Amino acid sequence: MNVTRTVVVTGAAQGVGFATSTLLAQQGWHVVLTDLQPLDNALGKLRAAGHSVDGLSGDVSSEAFVKTLADHVATTRGAADALVNNAGISFITPAEDTTAEQWQRVMNVNLLGPFLLCKHLGAQMLERRSGSIINVASIAGLRGVSHRSAYNASKHGLIGLTHTLAAEWGGRGVRVNAVCPGWIKTEMDEADQGPGNYTDADIMNRVPMNRFASPQDVAAAIAYLADSKTSGFVNGVSLPVDGGWLADASWETLRLRTRA
Numbered sequence: 001m002n003v004t005r006t007v008v009v010t011g012a013a014q015g016v017g018f019a020t021s022t023l024l025a026q027q028g029w030h031v032v033l034t035d036l037q038p039l040d041n042a043l044g045k046l047r048a049a050g051h052s053v054d055g056l057s058g059d060v061s062s063e064a065f066v067k068t069l070a071d072h073v074a075t076t077r078g079a080a081d082a083l084v085n086n087a088g089i090s091f092i093t094p095a096e097d098t099t100a101e102q103w104q105r106v107m108n109v110n111l112l113g114p115f116l117l118c119k120h121l122g123a124q125m126l127e128r129r130s131g132s133i134i135n136v137a138s139i140a141g142l143r144g145v146s147h148r149s150a151y152n153a154s155k156h157g158l159i160g161l162t163h164t165l166a167a168e169w170g171g172r173g174v175r176v177n178a179v180c181p182g183w184i185k186t187e188m189d190e191a192d193q194g195p196g197n198y199t200d201a202d203i204m205n206r207v208p209m210n211r212f213a214s215p216q217d218v219a220a221a222i223a224y225l226a227d228s229k230t231s232g233f234v235n236g237v238s239l240p241v242d243g244g245w246l247a248d249a250s251w252e253t254l255r256l257r258t259r260a
């Protein structure tokens with residue numbers, strides 16, 4: 001396959017990031033994977049399938065790492081055509097028990113990190129006057145969910161950043177959009193459910209389509225936004241990938257009755 005376009009995907013070792021890397025590689029993108037975790041396993045799987053990939057491990061909340069990544073992309077590929085800001089951490093604790101340090105760590109990873117990646121990789125896109133950035137927010141960036149004050153504030157902030165950069169950079173050829181998934185079956189969900197915070201049934205009963213999102217559902221929405229051929233005039237949207245969660249104001253017994 002003739003590889004022409006380059007995408008950087010953060011949090012690419014597992015979950016949504018790995019599914020997105022896989023789909024974009026299948027669509028002919030060269031994928032630069034990045035994650036706090038080692039990437040040998042993810043890179044090995046993608047290379048074994050014949051895809052064009054490379055990777056760099058590091059922390060998205062470190063500006064020194066993000067600069068190293070941007071330099072690597074500039075040297076090896078010229079610039080990225082797309083950036084997927086997917087790396088994120090969950091944090092479930094009552095607001096009154098959340099420490100300033102815990103709050104700050106969530107903000108650093110979920111909001112400062114995407115800003116730094118937008119800044120350093122976006123600057124290269126602006127020089128070329130072309131690019132697409134996709135920020136992985138959440139329905140928790142559009143509504144409140146109890147016991148997630150830091151996480152939800154970070155995702156609301158990420159949508160605010162998306163709106164602002166769409167306004168600031170759209171006129172110079174760089175589109176900036178967000179996807180807002182509902183609950184997804186990944187390692188994050190497994191870790192969150194572990195201490196008994198919620199069950200599969202809690203989530204599925206709330207979703208009109210009666211299931212979790214799959215990482216592939218989210219990857220497909222990201223791929224649509226990444227490609228200027230499919231979404232060339234889409235800029236500044238926060239696209240729910242939630243099976244209808246946000247649309248549905250039914251009370252639970254009514255929702256469950258519709259499934260009979």
Ligand SMILES: NC(=O)c1ccc[n+]([C@@H]2O[C@H](COP(=O)([O-])OP(=O)(O)OC[C@H]3O[C@@H](n4cnc5c(N)ncnc54)[C@H](O)[C@@H]3O)[C@@H](O)[C@H]2O)c1
Binds near residue numbers: 016036087089188
């Ligand atoms: N799982 C869900 O239910 C859900 C719902 C809505 C939105 N999201 C969002 O989707 C994105 C992906 O979530 P997931 O479910 O695949 O999570 P996940 O925990 O399975 O994967 C996240 C990846 O990000 C990496 N990461 C964490 N901190 C990092 C850092 N500082 N620097 C670099 N990489 C880092 C992790 O190592 C991991 O590989 C996140 O932004 C998450 O907030 C998840």
